[in-house]
Amino acid sequence: MNYKQKVGCNIENLKGVRDFIRNALKNHGVSELQISEMVLALDEMCSNLMIHSHQCNPNELFEIHIIFRKGEPVIFEIIDDGSTFDINQFSEPELDNLVSAKRKGGLGIRLVKSIMDKIEYDNRGGRNVCRLTKNIDHN
Amino acid sequence: MIHIKRLQEDGADIIALIGEIDASSSIELDLAIAKSVEEGFSKILVDCNSLEYISSAGLGVFMSYIEEFKDQNIKMVLYGMNDRVSNTFEILGLNELLTIAKDKEQAKRLVDEL
Numbered sequence: 001m002n003y004k005q006k007v008g009c010n011i012e013n014l015k016g017v018r019d020f021i022r023n024a025l026k027n028h029g030v031s032e033l034q035i036s037e038m039v040l041a042l043d044e045m046c047s048n049l050m051i052h053s054h055q056c057n058p059n060e061l062f063e064i065h066i067i068f069r070k071g072e073p074v075i076f077e078i079i080d081d082g083s084t085f086d087i088n089q090f091s092e093p094e095l096d097n098l099v100s101a102k103r104k105g106g107l108g109i110r111l112v113k114s115i116m117d118k119i120e121y122d123n124r125g126g127r128n129v130c131r132l133t134k135n136i137d138h139n
Numbered sequence: 140m141i142h143i144k145r146l147q148e149d150g151a152d153i154i155a156l157i158g159e160i161d162a163s164s165s166i167e168l169d170l171a172i173a174k175s176v177e178e179g180f181s182k183i184l185v186d187c188n189s190l191e192y193i194s195s196a197g198l199g200v201f202m203s204y205i206e207e208f209k210d211q212n213i214k215m216v217l218y219g220m221n222d223r224v225s226n227t228f229e230i231l232g233l234n235e236l237l238t239i240a241k242d243k244e245q246a247k248r249l250v251d252e253l
Contacts, residue, residue: 011163014163015140018161018192032222032223036223036226037230040194043161044195095233095236099202099205099236102204103202104169104199104203107199110231111195111230
């Protein structure tokens with residue numbers, strides 16, 4: 001099964017992103033905990049994209065695709081015309097440093113890297129594609 | 140969307156979080172904690188029984204107060220998290236940096252022991 005959703009770059013739309021991911025995955029026998037982790041990772045990726053690449057301009061859109069095949073890892077694609085930020089190239093500060101600096105940010109990328117098994121970037125027809133792969137337990 | 144209620148019990152300020160905290164709503168959490176500090180509470184309990192979701196924006200708010208609370212001798216205990224929410228804290232190891240209790244009773248005991 002493939003699922004697609006267009007999203008405007010307004011952080012008020014994050015709730016809709018989470019509902020889209022949850023609804024797409026809920027009828028495939030994926031555990032509730034794994035669904036909630038994937039929902040979280042996509043929320044983090046989308047909020048970063050909205051805030052840092054699109055300055056929260058609600059008229060700028062990107063797409064989320066979910067590719068679900070029984071017995072295979074779940075693949076999420078975030079397809080966007082904005083500037084790419086490769087989180088693989090980003091080395092997150094240590095948690096202790098964030099705490100002592102009283103920083104609020106810096107946790108999102110760490111969450112995505114912890115949750116997802118693979119994060120890849122590609123260019124397809126002039127658009128940036130970020131592909132996130134998650135190995136799941138199929139029931 | 141997050142709805143935040145505050146009430147006081149045995150000298151502690153209880154901040155109840157109802158709904159979801161993400162990048163669009165984490166400011167509400169920040170304001171509620173700041174208000175509690177401003178009003179001079181040194182025991183803050185965060186009721187997570189009705190917290191359905193938290194993203195890094197909300198985790199970051201809690202994290203940003205750790206040092207300040209240490210300096211000012213303010214005790215904070217979070218309690219009543221569901222499995223999904225507590226898993227989010229555990230992925231990053233924030234459960235090691237914050238005090239998290241099972242329920243209100245345990246939270247009250249821990250806030251006095253800290």
